[in-house]
Amino acid sequence: MDRDGIEEMFQALRPVTIRRMFGGKGIYHEGRILALEVQGEILLKADARSAPDFETAGSRQWAYDGKQSGNPVKMPYWSVPEAAFDDPEEMAVWVRRAYEAALRAK
Template sequence: MPAKHDGFKDFILDQLTDLHHVTCRAMFGGYGLYQKATFFGIIHKGRLYFKVTATTVPNYKEHGMKPFRPNAKQTLTSFYEVPIDVIEDVEALTQWAAEAAER
């Protein structure tokens, strides 16, 4: 069966071109984003989520963003949705992704 085309995933990967060593793997009905071996992002149902820390989560909350909820019974507070204005700004998205991928 041929791989399903996902325009949003392709757009995100294109936006992250300046962040070196980014790969994408299918997982849980969406995609996991990795920089080298570090898992830092999730693409799920047309939305992008990045791993957050105590230092970075306020940036997401200031934009009114919420944690990743793959289903009604599960919430992953270590991943927050990335605001659309950040997704559309290559430099901002690259910076947010780099922060999410820091070890």
């Protein structure tokens, strides 16, 4: 996803900062990372408090194969719920939820 697309998606939190990382991009607001762009997909930060909401909305948790164990390593990032892509107000709810998780992270 290009910079303009990311900024549009996160317009409820303007401004966001986008930095290259891990072969993708980190998306930050006020110095806190709240999302990743990996292979063209946006993944929103969640925590124990918000992850159930993402799961209920049909999102999937991002995981990668662990190099040493070969087992999936689950990360605290979830796919954007499908309904949010067609509704800017719904997207705003989810990006704010991601930012709230970022604020709660240590």
